[in-house]
Amino acid sequence: MGTATAALKDFQKYSMKKLPRVEPLAPGHRACQGCTEVLALRQVMKAIGDNVIVCSATGCMEIITSPWPQTAWRTPWLHVAFENAAAVASGVESGYKALIRKGRIKDENTVFMAVAGDGGTADIGLQALSGALERGHNFLYVCLDNEAYMNTGIQRSSSTPYGAMTTTSPPGKQSIGQATLKKDVAAIAAAHNIPYVATACPAYPVDLMNKAKKAATIPGPAYLHVFSPCCTGWRLAPERSVEAARLAVETRVFPLYEVIDGNWILSKDVKSPKPVQEYLQHQRRFRHLTEDDIKTIQEQVDAKYERLLQRIGQTSSGAEGSSEE
Amino acid sequence: MSERVGIEVSIALAEAVKQANVDVVAAYPITPQTHIVEHLSELVADGELDAEFIPVESEHSAMSCSIGAAAAGARVFTATSSQGMALMVEIVFIASSLRLPIVMAMANRAMSGPISIWNDHSDIMLARDTGWIQTVAENGQEMYDSLFHAYRVAEDHGVLLPMIINMDGFTVSHVIEPIEILDQKDVDKYLKPYDWAQRLDPKNPITMGPVGMPEVYTEARMALEEAVKASKPTILKGWKEFGDLTGRYYNPVETYLTEDADTILVTMGSIGETAMTAVDGMRAKGHKVGVARIRLYRPFPNEEVVAALKNAKYVGVVDRYLSFGGNGGPLATEIRSLFYNQSSRPFIFNFIAGLGGRDVTVENFEEMASDVKSLASSNSSELYQIINVRE
Numbered sequence: 001m002g003t004a005t006a007a008l009k010d011f012q013k014y015s016m017k018k019l020p021r022v023e024p025l026a027p028g029h030r031a032c033q034g035c036t037e038v039l040a041l042r043q044v045m046k047a048i049g050d051n052v053i054v055c056s057a058t059g060c061m062e063i064i065t066s067p068w069p070q071t072a073w074r075t076p077w078l079h080v081a082f083e084n085a086a087a088v089a090s091g092v093e094s095g096y097k098a099l100i101r102k103g104r105i106k107d108e109n110t111v112f113m114a115v116a117g118d119g120g121t122a123d124i125g126l127q128a129l130s131g132a133l134e135r136g137h138n139f140l141y142v143c144l145d146n147e148a149y150m151n152t153g154i155q156r157s158s159s160t161p162y163g164a165m166t167t168t169s170p171p172g173k174q175s176i177g178q179a180t181l182k183k184d185v186a187a188i189a190a191a192h193n194i195p196y197v198a199t200a201c202p203a204y205p206v207d208l209m210n211k212a213k214k215a216a217t218i219p220g221p222a223y224l225h226v227f228s229p230c231c232t233g234w235r236l237a238p239e240r241s242v243e244a245a246r247l248a249v250e251t252r253v254f255p256l257y258e259v260i261d262g263n264w265i266l267s268k269d270v271k272s273p274k275p276v277q278e279y280l281q282h283q284r285r286f287r288h289l290t291e292d293d294i295k296t297i298q299e300q301v302d303a304k305y306e307r308l309l310q311r312i313g314q315t316s317s318g319a320e321g322s323s324e325e
Numbered sequence: 326m327s328e329r330v331g332i333e334v335s336i337a338l339a340e341a342v343k344q345a346n347v348d349v350v351a352a353y354p355i356t357p358q359t360h361i362v363e364h365l366s367e368l369v370a371d372g373e374l375d376a377e378f379i380p381v382e383s384e385h386s387a388m389s390c391s392i393g394a395a396a397a398g399a400r401v402f403t404a405t406s407s408q409g410m411a412l413m414v415e416i417v418f419i420a421s422s423l424r425l426p427i428v429m430a431m432a433n434r435a436m437s438g439p440i441s442i443w444n445d446h447s448d449i450m451l452a453r454d455t456g457w458i459q460t461v462a463e464n465g466q467e468m469y470d471s472l473f474h475a476y477r478v479a480e481d482h483g484v485l486l487p488m489i490i491n492m493d494g495f496t497v498s499h500v501i502e503p504i505e506i507l508d509q510k511d512v513d514k515y516l517k518p519y520d521w522a523q524r525l526d527p528k529n530p531i532t533m534g535p536v537g538m539p540e541v542y543t544e545a546r547m548a549l550e551e552a553v554k555a556s557k558p559t560i561l562k563g564w565k566e567f568g569d570l571t572g573r574y575y576n577p578v579e580t581y582l583t584e585d586a587d588t589i590l591v592t593m594g595s596i597g598e599t600a601m602t603a604v605d606g607m608r609a610k611g612h613k614v615g616v617a618r619i620r621l622y623r624p625f626p627n628e629e630v631v632a633a634l635k636n637a638k639y640v641g642v643v644d645r646y647l648s649f650g651g652n653g654g655p656l657a658t659e660i661r662s663l664f665y666n667q668s669s670r671p672f673i674f675n676f677i678a679g680l681g682g683r684d685v686t687v688e689n690f691e692e693m694a695s696d697v698k699s700l701a702s703s704n705s706s707e708l709y710q711i712i713n714v715r716e
Contacts, residue, residue: 051527055393066535076525078396079534080419084389087381091351091393092525094377098348098399102375104518105398110527128389131382 002261004195007218014047014209024050029072030064034238036245037061037144037228040202041115044142044224047209048111048216050075053092057085057116057125060151061144083124086132089114089139097138111216112139118159119149122183133192133221140215140222143185146230154233158183161253162300163293164285166233171288181300189223190259196222197259198267203245207256207267214258227254235284247279252305257312264312276301327505327571334465334497335360337504338430341472343374344512348399348519351379351390355409356442357494358432362404384409388416388427395425396533398524400476403427406494407434410448414455420487421456422549423533426479426519427487428472429457432498433594435681443682444494446593446645449622450655456549458488458556459622463579463597465502467620468492470573473507473516477563482522484556491622493595495682507571515570553624560621577626579618580633582608586615588694589634589671591642593619593656596678596685600643603690614694619656627663634660640671641697644709645679653677653709661708672701675709683713 014020024045031038041061045052056062056079065072066079080088093112099105114132116125121143129141148166149155156169160178165171169178190197196218200208208226215222229236229244236244248254251274256267276298280286289297332340339361342350350369352362368374377394381387387403395401405413410431420427436447449459458478462468471490479488492498523531537545561577568574581601583589592600597618607614617633619626634640642661644654652658657675664670674697679685689712700707 050530053397053525053527063536066532068535068537068541071532071535073532074530076527076530077532078393078525080389080392080423081416084385084416087386087389088393090379090386091349091390091395092397093393094349094351094379094390095394095397095399095401098375098377098394099397102348108527127382128386131386134382135379 002195003220004218004260008214008260011214011217014206014213016206019209020046020049022046022049024048024052024073024075025065026072026074030067031060032232032238034231034241036202036241037146037230038064039242040144040208040226040228043202043205043208044212044226045075047212048113051108052111052113052216053078055080055085055089055092055112055114057114057120058082059117059120061115061117063151082120084128085114085116085120085125086141087128089141090132090135090137093137093139112137113142113216114139115142115144117150118143118145118147119157121145122159122185123157129189130192133189133194133223136220138219138221140224142212142224142226144226144228146228146233147182148230148233150230150233159185163289163297165288166285176293177288186223186225189225192221193262194221194223195219195261199225199227199254199256201227201245201249201254201256203242203249204256204268211258233285236282240282244279244282247274250274251276251279252301253279255305255308257308262315264308264315266312327507327511329503329505331501332504333360333499333501334468334492334504335432335499336364337465337469337506338472339364339368340506341469342402343368344507344509345400345472345476345516346518347374347376347402349377349379349391349394349401350403351381351387351394351401352403352405353381353384353387353409355384355406357434357498358404358406358409358430360499361430361432384413385416388413388420391427392416392420392423392425395427396423396525398519398521400519401427402429404430404432406432407436407448410451411436414451417452417455417457419534422545424485424552425487426476426485428475428479429487429489430472431489431491432494433491434494441681442494444496445680445682449491450646452489453623453655456486456553457623458486458553458560459491460488460620461491461593461622462497463595463618463620465497465500466504466573467575468497469504469506470567470571470575473512474563474567477516478556478560480519481559484552484559485522486552486556491594496595505571511570515567557624575620576629577621578629578633579620581616583615583617583633583637586613586637588612588614588639588641588697589617589637590614590690590694591617591619591634591640591656591660593622594645596643599685599687600690603687603694606687607691607694612694625659630660630663631667634671635667635669637671639697639701640673641676641693642673643676643678643685643693647677647680647711657709672697674700677709677711678713685713689713
């Protein structure tokens with residue numbers, strides 16, 4: 001039995017009726033209206049509880065929660081820089097490990113968590129992430145993916161999807177906007193052969209919280225990739241942000257899955273997907289796209305989902321399915 | 326009782342790290358630092374040092390891990406050189422502002438390019454403005470001793486600052502020297518276990534590394550400035566008590582035959598020993614020459630530097646780094662600025678020497694001592710020269 005499988009043998013799932021009441025991330029922070037990144041972070045923190053040390057990368061979540069002398073954090077929280085959240089968390093974990101072994105502190109099953117945006121994960125922090133995953137530290141890494149550098153003013157990252165307008169991938173006579181395909185960091189994380197990788201989004205809060213809890217429960221490195229629509233950066237009405245997250249799943253743009261001990265498992269099998277047009281239409285970052293462009297994106301999404309299904313077919317008996325929502 | 330053994334300085338330093346019972350070592354290999362961390366990983370592998378050895382994927386992560394581990398309450402050691410310092414320097418700044426008492430050894434090496442693994446003081450200067458305490462050793466014994474002093478100072482609750490202990494790459498780091506290895510009982514007497522002032526603990530949550538808006542940033546930097554300045558009495562006390570324990574007393578500025586000298590050469594690092602040899606030769610010929618060696622680089626020992634140099638007529642400051650397009654090397658610029666407001670001051674000239682492993686010989690020091698005198702009477706506006714340049 002694999003590491004994760006063994007650790008999850010008696011896993012107690014959350015359900016809509018059985019949600020944790022704890023709020024390690026306090027309200028009163030400075031996030032934008034409709035921010036699903038902070039919503040996702042709140043869900044992650046609720047799921048993990050308050051026996052956790054959070055190492056945050058520079059980014060929206062860092063600045064909105066920590067303008068001195070205020071803090072929204074009810075758990076220990078450490079911000080060092082942009083690209084090193086995984087390295088910092090691996091240091092905290094190693095420090096604890098040594099101090100526990102040497103009898104200087106008690107082992108109280110504290111969870112070590114790193115959190116960063118897509119820029120801090122897919123671009124500038126990829127090396128530190130890879131290093132920490134490869135070294136096998138007992139920590140979970142949460143990437144809150146809003147598909148661009150939002151904190152610095154909506155510049156493209158390698159996690160920005162094809163066709164999206166950002167301030168550094170502007171559409172123009174010679175440009176469709178972002179010209180490259182979104183980097184698949186969850187698959188990169190899985191390629192490190194770590195015990196647990198999952199994708200989630202805050203439109204499916206119970207699924208997200210269960211995955212966060214699993215990631216925290218499993219010994220060794222765990223990676224959670226959370227799709228988090230950004231109203232400000234996507235030019236999306238704040239009341240539509242959760243809907244956008246849900247549509248990303250329903251159109252297969254962002255599939256929800258887990259990789260447990262190398263077994264790829266679909267969390268929600270989208271049997272009859274909605275057309276991607278429904279996902280794209282309310283986001284003004286895509287408004288310059290032509291019908292042909294949208295057709296291209298549909299083909300990309302179909303092909304990617306097909307590859308995911310192949311992976312799942314190759315490694316497991318099939319979809320587990322999502323029953324709770 | 327301590328024991329004198331013939332040992333490579335890097336190995337001796339790693340033994341000191343073991344004797345200091347460090348909890349976490351995070352390091353990335355770079356020549357000429359490698360022997361330190363290789364030996365440390367052996368000590369951990371053999372169970373002689375109970376520590377987590379984190380073989381990080383870069384120096385940037387070495388410093389990031391060090392910060393995480395120190396914030397968790399661990400005693401942390403890391404080591405680097407030149408390019409490694411350059412890669413981690415972003416995080417080096419943050420370690421001091423978080424007031425984490427990390428100790429880092431630097432086997433000093435030139436910055437690329439052209440790429441050079443050999444010794445100069447590029448990396449010391451790169452770390453100069455980071456808010457770390459920095460000392461520079463002249464020889465292996467001093468480097469070994471520095472390790473205990475560094476933790477003693479850095480972890481003092483009145484200091485709580487990270488500290489870099491420097492030694493010249495190869496010319497100190499790779500040399501086999503007779504070194505007095507301290508008895509563990511003496512180490513334990515001098516260096517108590519790390520008593521953290523605060524740490525990341527879910528039972529007592531703290532927020533570390535928050536955003537500093539313009540209303541607080543200046544005050545935060547002022548606080549760091551005051552902390553670095555205020556560390557000096559603890560640095561001195563640490564050396565005094567180390568001297569009482571071992572008989573080896575250290576000072577921020579070491580002077581050799583400066584009392585009656587009309588000419589003083591100022592050095593930092595291992596070339597001080599060559600300078601003293603040169604001074605012996607010049608004294609034998611009747612020249613009143615002395616050497617002042619800077620051991621404490623940050624906080625800069627203003628009083629001791631002035632006291633050492635104020636009675637000389639001619640001062641030649643030897644820098645092993647150059648600020649391109651500026652007014653010479655950082656050490657000379659700083660000393661010249663220190664004397665500007667003094668009522669009397671010596672003539673100060675700057676020699677740039679020993680870049681990227683170029684030897685600085687006894688003859689070079691003799692020439693510098695003679696040149697600084699003739700330059701003083703030449704009415705030249707020249708501030709510095711790069712010596713030993715091949716045609």
